Amino acid sequence: xxxxxxxxxxxxxxxxxxxxxxxxxxxxxxxxxxxxxxxxxxxxxxxxxxxxxxxxxxxxxxxxxxxxxxxxxxxxxxxxxxxxxxxxxxxxxxxxxxxxxxxxxxxxxxxxxxxxxxxxxxxxxxxxxxxxxxxxxxxxxxxxxxxxxxxxxxxxxxxxxxxxxxxxxxxxxxxxxxxxxxxxxxxxxxxxxxxxxxxxxxxxxxxxxxxxxxxxxxxxxxxxxxxxxxxxxxxxxxxxxxxxxxxxxxxxxxxxxxxxxxxxxxxxxxxxxxxxxxxxxxxxxxxx
Numbered sequence: 416x417x418x419x420x421x422x423x424x425x426x427x428x429x430x431x432x433x434x435x436x437x438x439x440x441x442x443x444x445x446x447x448x449x450x451x452x453x454x455x456x457x458x459x460x461x462x463x464x465x466x467x468x469x470x471x472x473x474x475x476x477x478x479x480x481x482x483x484x485x486x487x488x489x490x491x492x493x494x495x496x497x498x499x500x501x502x503x504x505x506x507x508x509x510x511x512x513x514x515x516x517x518x519x520x521x522x523x524x525x526x527x528x529x530x531x532x533x534x535x536x537x538x539x540x541x542x543x544x545x546x547x548x549x550x551x552x553x554x555x556x557x558x559x560x561x562x563x564x565x566x567x568x569x570x571x572x573x574x575x576x577x578x579x580x581x582x583x584x585x586x587x588x589x590x591x592x593x594x595x596x597x598x599x600x601x602x603x604x605x606x607x608x609x610x611x612x613x614x615x616x617x618x619x620x621x622x623x624x625x626x627x628x629x630x631x632x633x634x635x636x637x638x639x640x641x642x643x644x645x646x647x648x649x650x651x652x653x654x655x656x657x658x659x660x661x662x663x664x665x666x667x668x669x670x671x672x673x674x675x676x677x678x679x680x681x682x683x684x685x686x687x688x689x690x691x692x693x694x695x696x697x698x699x700x701x702x703x
Contacts, residue, residue: 422591426584429567442563449556450479456552464701466538474530478549481526482519482556489518493673494651516557516641517677523549540701543627543688547699550633551614554607557637558600565596572598572647593647602640606633620698627692628699634685638678645674 431439454475461468490513491499491506499506527549531542564570568583572593580591610629617624650672 421578422580422582423594424584425565425568425581425594427566427568429585440563441566442560445559445563445566449559450475450482452555452559453478453552456555457548460548460551465703466540466701470534470538473534477526477530478523481522483514485522485525486514486516486519489515489521493518493677514560516560517674517681520681523553538701539703543630543697544701546630546688547614547626547628550630551607551610553633554603554610554637558603558607561596561600561603565594565600569596570651571595571649573649575647592649595644595648598644598647599641602644603637606636606640609636614699617699620700620702623693623696624699625692625695626697626699627688627695631685631688631690631692634681634688636685638681638685642675642678642682645672645678648672648674 429440429442431441431444433439454471457471457474458468460466461471487506493515495513524546527542527545531540531545535541561570568586571581571583571586572595574580574590575593576591577593579594581594582588582591610633613624613632614629651674
């Protein structure tokens, strides 16, 4: 039996302020703050490795565009294509909600290819070098986004009797649920700190870890954490919820949801990056 007396009653407004038709959401502020922090981190990386600061702006613009467009299209095609197929105009209405981290991750990987192709040869950096630095920044941006989801009272888990369960009042809930937004935010924070510690401690460019290791470890840890946390997360809207309902109607139980199925290839890719980093043993830090 669920004891709601021990739960946290979450009834926080998603708006920082609202004046007429002008509204400022916590989600938007946290989303942007994650990229600002990432920009600051990259400025430190570039300074440490002797790269000009003028390369930071195209990196920031690329990340913002790829993250937003990719995450939106990921939500549309991975989670709710049945709805958007009948309402194509809704695809462009990002303010109505609906972003998928897997889609954002895929788009960013494509954006990195463009950035490496444009600037790599001139400044002696390559695709994997950029991926390694992104691996240090993305966990903190992901943490900020999940805190934004918490402020929106969305993307939470199943009912729970644990004392840290949240009652999401603004979403019409009356019993506590797993605050999976916090689970993810805290795991991303820990992953980011671990990766930063490894990077900052690395001074001998001839020894392990080698180029590609940070990105590989990032993929394994972040999407591994996502895979585990999905076990206590409610099915997302659209095709994910429909597949879960269909499995229940057939008298069975769905083993893995869309978020978990999409996480597996990223974990496998991470393991391959780690293996190849030790095979090729390319220095982690940029060389003049």
